[in-house]
Amino acid sequence: MPLGIANNCFLSLDGDLPDLSPDGHVLGAVDRVATGTYIVRPHAGRWSRAISAVALARELEAAGPAAMAAFAVDELAGLFGEAIRPRLGFIASSAWASDAFARGSYSFALPGHSGTARGSQRRSTTASILRARRARRTISRPRTAPSSPVSRDGRLLSPTTSEGKLDDRESQMTQH
Numbered sequence: 001m002p003l004g005i006a007n008n009c010f011l012s013l014d015g016d017l018p019d020l021s022p023d024g025h026v027l028g029a030v031d032r033v034a035t036g037t038y039i040v041r042p043h044a045g046r047w048s049r050a051i052s053a054v055a056l057a058r059e060l061e062a063a064g065p066a067a068m069a070a071f072a073v074d075e076l077a078g079l080f081g082e083a084i085r086p087r088l089g090f091i092a093s094s095a096w097a098s099d100a101f102a103r104g105s106y107s108f109a110l111p112g113h114s115g116t117a118r119g120s121q122r123r124s125t126t127a128s129i130l131r132a133r134r135a136r137r138t139i140s141r142p143r144t145a146p147s148s149p150v151s152r153d154g155r156l157l158s159p160t161t162s163e164g165k166l167d168d169r170e171s172q173m174t175q176h
Contacts, residue, residue: 003102003103003104003105003106003107004053004054004104004105004106004107005053005054005057005058005061005096005097005104005105006051006052006053006054006057006096006105006106007051007052007053007057007060007061007068007093007094007095007096007097007105008049008050008051008093008094009036009049009050009051009052009060009065009068009069009071009072009090009092009093009094010047010048010049010050010090010091010092010093011047011048011049011050011069011072011073011076011088011089011090011091012046012047012088012089012090012091013041013046013047013048013087013088014046014087014088014089015087017041017046019080020040020041020080021040021041022041022042022043022044022045023039023040023041023042023043023044024038024039024040024041025037025038025039025040026038026040026079028075028076028078028079029075029078033054033055033056034055034056034059035056035075036050036051036052036056036071036072036075037050037051038050038051038072038075038076038079039051047091048072048076048088050068050071050072050075050076052068052071057096057097058097061095061096061097061098065090065092065093065095066090068093069090069093072088073085073088076088
């Protein structure tokens with residue numbers, strides 16, 4: 001199944017913010033497809049979230065986090081005026097297309113193709129999931145002697161703490 005791309009770029013907002021109402025949502029441009037959508041001051045915070053999708057997301061991801069931030073700052077300055085530019089700072093960004101395990105940020109199927117698309121996605125990811133499970137078991141399995149008082153996942157098999165007192169949480173965990 002094809003995987004879509006929707007990347008995020010998070011920007012800090014410094015200084016007074018009376019001109020930016022909390023929980024604002026704006027579009028970078030309405031006259032072109034290659035634009036971002038912006039959530040300004042979510043939960044009355046001092047930051048903004050820029051979301052780019054599809055071809056623009058791939059282009060900005062390939063160019064790097066600095067290009068993603070510059071694009072967002074340019075669009076926000078076009079919306080709110082040049083005075084906002086120095087108040088914006090890069091925090092972090094996502095890069096879903098280049099993540100070898102994710103390979104995208106959401107899946108979609110063309111109308112009428114969901115059955116075959118889902119089957120191909122299932123087959124392609126099953127092997128990856130099985131490899132990850134095997135690796136997790138190998139890495140997380142402690143090497144303990146057969147007489148060790150520690151379980152496979154590292155818990156003590158005895159419901160007592162190091163001081164010899166009964167620990168209710170540990171007792172409940174070992175009973176299951």
